[in-house]
Amino acid sequence: MLLQDLRMSRGRGTKKRQPPDTPESHDEGILDEVKQLFSKVREYSAPPGCEWCLPDHSVALCDQPWSHPPLQALKNSLNEVKDRLSDKDLSVWHQHTCSTNRAGIITSHLRETTNAELCTQAWAKFYEIQGTFKLLSETALQNGEFNSVHLCEAPGAFISALNHFLQTSRLYCDWTWVANTLNPYHEANARSCTIADDRLIAHTLPWWFFGSDNTGDIMLQKHLLELQVFVSNMRRVDLVTADGSFDCQGDPGEQESLVAPLQYCETVCALLLLAPGGSFVLKMFTLFEHSSICLLYLLACCFRSVNVFKPATSKSGNSEVYVVCLDFQSKDHIRPLLSKLIRSYGPDIISTAALFPKSCIPSSFLRQHEEICAFFHELQINTIQENLHLFSSMTAEQRKRLDQLRECAAQFYVQRFQVQSLSRKRWVCRGGLLAWGKQCQRKQMGSFNQRKEMQFKEWRQRLAHGPYRAWIEEHFQCEEGHHFVLTGPVAECDLNAWFSHIGAALPKVRSSAFCDPELLDLLNEALDERTLVTKEQAKNTPECRSCSVGTSYPASILNEFCSIPDVASCVVLVGNPSWQDLPLSGTKLQFCPGPSYPETCVSTLHDGDPLHQHKLLSSVSAALCGLSEGSALVVPLCSALTRFTASLVLALHLCFHSIGFRRSVCGPPVVLLCVGFSSVPQINTILQEVLDRMRTLEPGRQLLQFAPMEELIRGSLPHFLTNLNNTVLRQQLHLLLPPEQNR
Numbered sequence: 151m152l153l154q155d156l157r158m159s160r161g162r163g164t165k166k167r168q169p170p171d172t173p174e175s176h177d178e179g180i181l182d183e184v185k186q187l188f189s190k191v192r193e194y195s196a197p198p199g200c201e202w203c204l205p206d207h208s209v210a211l212c213d214q215p216w217s218h219p220p221l222q223a224l225k226n227s228l229n230e231v232k233d234r235l236s237d238k239d240l241s242v243w244h245q246h247t248c249s250t251n252r253a254g255i256i257t258s259h260l261r262e263t264t265n266a267e268l269c270t271q272a273w274a275k276f277y278e279i280q281g282t283f284k285l286l287s288e289t290a291l292q293n294g295e296f297n298s299v300h301l302c303e304a305p306g307a308f309i310s311a312l313n314h315f316l317q318t319s320r321l322y323c324d325w326t327w328v329a330n331t332l333n334p335y336h337e338a339n340a341r342s343c344t345i346a347d348d349r350l351i352a353h354t355l356p357w358w359f360f361g362s363d364n365t366g367d368i369m370l371q372k373h374l375l376e377l378q379v380f381v382s383n384m385r386r387v388d389l390v391t392a393d394g395s396f397d398c399q400g401d402p403g404e405q406e407s408l409v410a411p412l413q414y415c416e417t418v419c420a421l422l423l424l425a426p427g428g429s430f431v432l433k434m435f436t437l438f439e440h441s442s443i444c445l446l447y448l449l450a451c452c453f454r455s456v457n458v459f460k461p462a463t464s465k466s467g468n469s470e471v472y473v474v475c476l477d478f479q480s481k482d483h484i485r486p487l488l489s490k491l492i493r494s495y496g497p498d499i500i501s502t503a504a505l506f507p508k509s510c511i512p513s514s515f516l517r518q519h520e521e522i523c524a525f526f527h528e529l530q531i532n533t534i535q536e537n538l539h540l541f542s543s544m545t546a547e548q549r550k551r552l553d554q555l556r557e558c559a560a561q562f563y564v565q566r567f568q569v570q571s572l573s574r575k576r577w578v579c580r581g582g583l584l585a586w587g588k589q590c591q592r593k594q595m596g597s598f599n600q601r602k603e604m605q606f607k608e609w610r611q612r613l614a615h616g617p618y619r620a621w622i623e624e625h626f627q628c629e630e631g632h633h634f635v636l637t638g639p640v641a642e643c644d645l646n647a648w649f650s651h652i653g654a655a656l657p658k659v660r661s662s663a664f665c666d667p668e669l670l671d672l673l674n675e676a677l678d679e680r681t682l683v684t685k686e687q688a689k690n691t692p693e694c695r696s697c698s699v700g701t702s703y704p705a706s707i708l709n710e711f712c713s714i715p716d717v718a719s720c721v722v723l724v725g726n727p728s729w730q731d732l733p734l735s736g737t738k739l740q741f742c743p744g745p746s747y748p749e750t751c752v753s754t755l756h757d758g759d760p761l762h763q764h765k766l767l768s769s770v771s772a773a774l775c776g777l778s779e780g781s782a783l784v785v786p787l788c789s790a791l792t793r794f795t796a797s798l799v800l801a802l803h804l805c806f807h808s809i810g811f812r813r814s815v816c817g818p819p820v821v822l823l824c825v826g827f828s829s830v831p832q833i834n835t836i837l838q839e840v841l842d843r844m845r846t847l848e849p850g851r852q853l854l855q856f857a858p859m860e861e862l863i864r865g866s867l868p869h870f871l872t873n874l875n876n877t878v879l880r881q882q883l884h885l886l887l888p889p890e891q892n893r
Contacts, residue, residue: 173562176554184558187252188566190460190529191282192522194450197514204451205510207487211494213507220520221438224527228436228469229403231531234538246541252555253462259560264569266314267577268350272307272393273314274463274563275472279431280315281567282459283474286323287427290388296323297384299377299423301368301416302394304331306350306578313578318570328381330359330373333366335859337659337758337792341667342397348663352863353579364653364854368394369415371495378422386425392416392432405469409434410441411497414505417445418491421452421484428478434458435469437523444505447515449475452484458522462559466533471526613672613883622880634873636799636809636866643804645832647858650843651793655852656758662791664868665875670791673879676886707812707821708739708784717825720782723769725818742776744769744786747818757789760852764844767798771837774805777827786818787811789878790871793855796862801837803867805830811874819878 173181196202235243248254253274261269279285290296296316300308309327316325332344334351351358359380360366361373368374381387394412401408413434420430430453434442437458450456454477464470481488540548563569574580613619662670708722723744745765757763766787773783783806790799799822802809807826813819840856847853855862862868 173558173565176558180551180554180558181562183555184252184562187462187466187559188278188282188562190462190526192458192525194446194456194458194515194518194522196450200512200514202447202451202512202515204448204484204487205506207490209507209510210487210490210505211499211503213504215502215504216440216508218438218440218443218508218516218520221443221523224523225436225438228527228531231534232402235534238541243541247465247467247537250537250540250552251465252552253465253559253563255556256463256560256563259564260569263564264314264571265574266569266572267310267574267579268305268307269310270305270307271463273311275461276308276311276391276431277315277567277569278461278463278563279459279472279474280312282461283429283457283476285389285429285431285474285476286321287388287429287477289386289425289427290323291321293385294323295385296321296325296389297381297387298325298327298389298391299381299387300327300329301390301392301419302331302412303329303391304334304345304351305347306354308391308393310350310578313576314569314572317572317576326384328357328359328377328384329354330368330377331366333360333364334661335663335793336360336365336653336854337661338654338656339365339661341661341671344661346667348863350579352860355859362653364651368419369412369495369497371492374415374419374422374492374495377419381423387423387428388425389429390420390424390431392420392430395433395435406434406436406439406442407501410439410445411500413445414441414500415495415497417449418488418495421478421481421488422492424478426478426480430473430475430478432473432475434471434473437471437519437526440504440508441500443511443516443519446473446519447511448505449473450515453478458526460526460529462563466529467537469526469530618668618672618883622883634810634870636803636870638803638806638808639828639830640800640804640865643800643861645804645830645836647861648836648856649858650840650853651855652843652847652851653854655760655850656792656854659758659791662875663793663863664796664871665791665879666872669876669879669883673883673886676883707823710812710823714782714825716780717782718780719778720784721773721777722784723773723786725786742769742773747786747788757787757791757795758852760844760847762788763792763794763853764841766795767837767844768841770798770802771834771841774827774837775834777829779827779829781827783822783824783827785822785824787820787822787874788818789820789875791875793857793859793862794853796867796871797855797857799871800857800861800867801833804833809870811877813877813881819881820874 173184176184257269257271257274260266260274266273286296298312300306303309306329309329312327313325316323331351332339334344334346334348358366359373359377361370361376363370363373366373368377392413394409394416396409396412413432416432417430420432424430430449432449434445437443437446446456446458453475455475457474457476459472459474460466460470461472464472613622658674659670660674661667708720717738719738719740721740721742724741725744725746745762766785770783770785777783783802785802787795790796799809802822802824805827806824807828809825810823811820812823836856840853844853
């Protein structure tokens with residue numbers, strides 16, 4: 151029935167022929183090539199009469215890193231071919247390889263026909279892995295209970311694919327899952343190594359493990375041990391998946407070495423958690439280095455079956471493969487080695503020591519490993535060379551044949567893996583995915599050579615010649631903040647669910663759920679270079695229309711409040727006593743102590759500074775206790791990038807009829823204008839409890855948020871905070887530009 155749905159149009163404004171009903175309707179050559187696409191797998195197997203045994207734990211992690219010349223020759227050969235891509239514009243090349251990818255329309259076809267949740271390429275890859283290998287052990291099926299742990303899982307496609315498989319395969323077992331990833335909400339996590347797409351995470355936060363410091367870094371030893379406790383309610387762990395990687399765009403030729411420490415940690419974690427008979431799925435890349443050879447030998451000694459698999463839905467031109475390990479043996483025979491691996495757990499060990507000496511790797515294993523590497527090396531090189539040829543010249547006949555292959559592959563996928571439609575009420579997130587779910591990722595533009603050249607340019611040059619220069623200049627043309635208003639008070643919010651979330655202190659704000667991430671990256675780069683604007687430099691900055699509008703602050707903003715008829719009184723939080731001497735037209739104002747701010751707008755962003763946060767919160771809390779019904783409150787802010795400040799804004803949103811913001815050049819970058827106070831006693835209690843908790847924190851710890859993340863990313867609040875923060879970031883970047891560039 152699903153194959154008939156292929157008649158649905160996939161056109162882009164042009165009429166295409168209707169595809170055949172089944173893969174068999176295509177000619178034999180097309181079908182054979184598609185079958186090969188789904189057969190890229192090799193298995194390690196000890197020769198008859200030869201047993202592969204783990205080396206003694208005493209020799210593990212003792213030798214210097216070593217190399218295997220035949221594999222290094224393959225690595226050099228592959229990198230020579232990859233070098234031919236260095237002058238290609240990445241976006242143009244990506245578009246081309248997507249159009250030549252035989253499996254390129256499988257994911258879109260699944261979206262159209264199966265109602266799959268979070269249906270991404272990762273979803274299609276894991277469903278293919280699940281359909282090719284028997285990941286569910288007989289023990290799990292007999293017990294009627296299946297438990298899985300998913301490492302480096304964001305955004306959650308493996309989880310949604312596994313749910314789809316279990317729900318449609320009529321496998322009657324109770325499934326419990328736990329996932330880990332770098333926390334997309336933790337402000338100290340750099341965006342280059344964090345997946346921002348939180349559409350599934352936001353709905354399922356209790357099932358996600360981020361560790362005691364809230365970062366989610368699985369490469370920390372304490373998190374390895376804490377995760378073991380986190381899953382202790384599971385009777386046994388039947389499956390561990392590990393889909394981790396790093397951004398290696400800056401040095402793609404060394405991707406394998408860069409990701410090796412993460413793969414080591416993922417593997418040790420799996421060996422610690424898995425029950426006998428369990429399965430492990432690990433993403434790897436090229437397998438040329440000592441780290442990969444030793445890791446695969448370790449797995450071959452721990453599992454009955456170890457396979458290197460290249461899913462059809464993984465682009466043939468990249469190095470990605472999945473190591474699928476089945477039937478985990480008892481921990482007893484690996485316990486001494488595992489204990490040593492746990493003691494040496496962390497991001498540095500694999501870079502400085504080999505897991506095993508080369509002499510401990512059997513020659514029979516090395517020969518098999520060479521053959522496997524050569525097989526996948528040839529597949530990748532052939533794909534790159536074909537794409538290079540088609541990039542310069544593609545005939546109509548070649549395009550027609552590629553389209554037939556793509557149609558056949560989509561039909562073959564659905565038929566082979568029996569993918570059925572799943573109703574939304576049986577999704578992991580039964581209510582549907584969050585509208586605010588962030589799907590943006592760092593976009594790599596230009597060729598590799600151009601990007602490398604841009605890396606060495608001073609940040610002002612990158613900003614001046616990049617796509618954000620025009621947007622930063624837009625604030626010259628309009629009033630900032632007047633069109634963004636939070637209308638309240640919020641009607642639905644479970645205050646009983648609010649709690650103080652503690653984690654490691656923030657060294658800096660590297661990312662935020664509430665701003666344009668590229669703007670924050672640019673500002674952090676500028677501040678890292680210590681190009682701060684001094685008071686004298688600020689005086690010499692030529693005024694522009696936008697900046698001059700704010701020079702009357704705070705008088706212009708406070709006069710605006712005094713002119714509002716319905717505002718009988720207004721409390722203003724100030725850190726500068728001279729504000730009280732300003733010439734104002736009304737007498738409604740009451741000044742109360744507030745947090746202080748630097749004299750110039752540009753500074754390190756201290757939105758995440760615990761001392762500043764405590765002062766801000768205590769000022770707001772004291773002001774709310776003294777406000778009368780219907781009155782107003784003016785709250786200065788440096789920014790609202792952190793979950794802590796976002797929690798405070800949400801608390802104000804619960805108490806006021808409307809909240810807007812205005813920007814400034816001197817003093818605090820923005821102020822919140824809160825109008826129409828309505829008392830919420832429980833808010834006062836919560837804020838006081840947060841203040842008490844902040845006073846008792848041990849060194850190195852920080853209160854990161856006190857409102858649930860689900861509330862912070864719901865409704866109009868995240869849009870309001872994003873507009874506020876983008877205003878601040880654009881203004882600060884403008885003021886950091888040299889005088890000749892910001893006229």
